[in-house]
Ligand SMILES: Nc1ncnc2c1ncn2[C@@H]1O[C@H](COP(=O)(O)OP(=O)(O)O)[C@@H](O)[C@H]1O
């Protein structure tokens with residue numbers, strides 16, 4: 001029996017997932033790591049913790065299942081995207097903590113770019129909107145802030161990477177400095193038309209080209225992880241949301257999935273066509289595979305499951321994420337409270353770096369249950385904002401929404417999602433689509449699987465049918481839009 005391991009380096013935890021030849025999950029080892037909030041709006045990770053937790057879960061998984069390293073056909077890497085690391089090529093020492101995708105400190109740099117009138121250039125070339133979400137301004141901030149950093153970078157002593165690149169470089173014993181097309185397309189420095197780094201944007205931000213990784217297909221033999229003397233191919237890399245699109249077998253244009261993790265990310269395959277959104281979505285590379293690159297439209301919501309963590313860790317209203325289902329059930333039928341979790345500004349389709357969170361509709365009888373329920377519902381409302389934009393861009397209505405990610409295990413949330421969309425919601429048997437996608441990409445490269453067989457492997461576990469009348473749906477959604485309007489531009 002041969003195995004594939006997926007390394008899923010997420011925003012809040014590092015996971016290693018073991019798949020057998022049938023792509024069934026045989027084991028998962030997971031470790032959370034620290035979220036560092038040095039100032040309001042700033043979010044950092046310790047690069048050493050990212051690496052150590054990821055290495056530990058990988059080694060634990062291999063040991064726990066008594067795997068012979070020769071039976072591990074390949075490893076795939078998938079990762080939280082945009083999060084930015086710079087390190088010394090000689091010592092491996094990071095120049096600064098990893099600046100996480102949610103971090104808002106570079107909003108002023110974005111304003112400068114906007115003032116220079118670069119919005120449409122950025123859109124045309126990178127498919128993105130100018131926002132602190134993407135890596136480019138985070139790189140500039142580190143180069144501007146760490147003494148001597150830019151000089152060292154010019155001399156070729158510094159490497160930049162998103163998390164996949166950091167892991168790959170370390171797992172290959174500092175041999176390979178590379179990334180894949182899907183991750184490169186999240187930097188705001190990569191031209192998605194020509195598939196090259198964009199010289200004009202590099203110059204505007206004063207980022208030396210010498211720090212950049214090589215860009216390769218997502219299914220590719222990047223290098224080896226040597227374990228107990230055996231070389232195991234690192235044969236796939238993709239950003240976690242693109243990996244989930246792959247894992248859900250969304251291979252044809254107009255096929256879409258929505259992942260409910262820390263954030264919420266809906267991606268729709270647009271094939272080999274670059275489609276620019278008229279409704280606040282971004283255009284991204286889905287993957288590079290079989291000698292071509294495919295694209296996707298994406299709606300990125302910054303806070304989804306993270307709002308549930310806020311209920312747990314900051315408000316102490318619940319002990320565990322899954323408790324939300326119990327409390328929300330107690331408040332079913334009451335819909336007057338809205339939580340807008342704009343803790344890190346608002347992403348698609350609003351793109352407001354200055355929005356901040358708020359709770360609306362409080363009355364004397366509002367209790368814990370209502371706030372918990374409204375927090376869950378905020379994920380569904382944000383998803384509706386995105387789906388509306390996507391359907392308008394694509395000129396079609398989705399027959400059903402494919403879901404995955406940690407929070408899609410919540411039945412109350414999924415039923416409300418179907419209700420508020422008026423569209424059925426399909427939950428697959430394997431909700432670890434991200435890891436599955438990374439495993440598939442690696443397995444294809446080493447000849448274990450074929451893309452065609454992946455479609456027949458996907459099984460639905462539960463389908464949620466809409467049960468809400470149109471008048472109620474319209475009334476509730478109107479309330480949500482009103483609430484969102486009032487959170488915009490809160491921070492000066
Ligand atoms: N049953 C649940 N109900 C609501 N939220 C949940 C539930 N289970 C997990 N979550 C939320 O989902 C997120 C974890 O999902 P996961 O896909 O592991 O995220 P990530 O890859 O971003 O770390 C957490 O934010 C957690 O609070």
Ligand SMILES: O=P(O)(O)OC[C@H](O)CO
Pocket residue numbers: 009010011012079080081082101239240241261262263
């Ligand atoms: O860690 P996740 O699963 O919330 O994903 C984060 C995204 O990749 C950020 O763009």
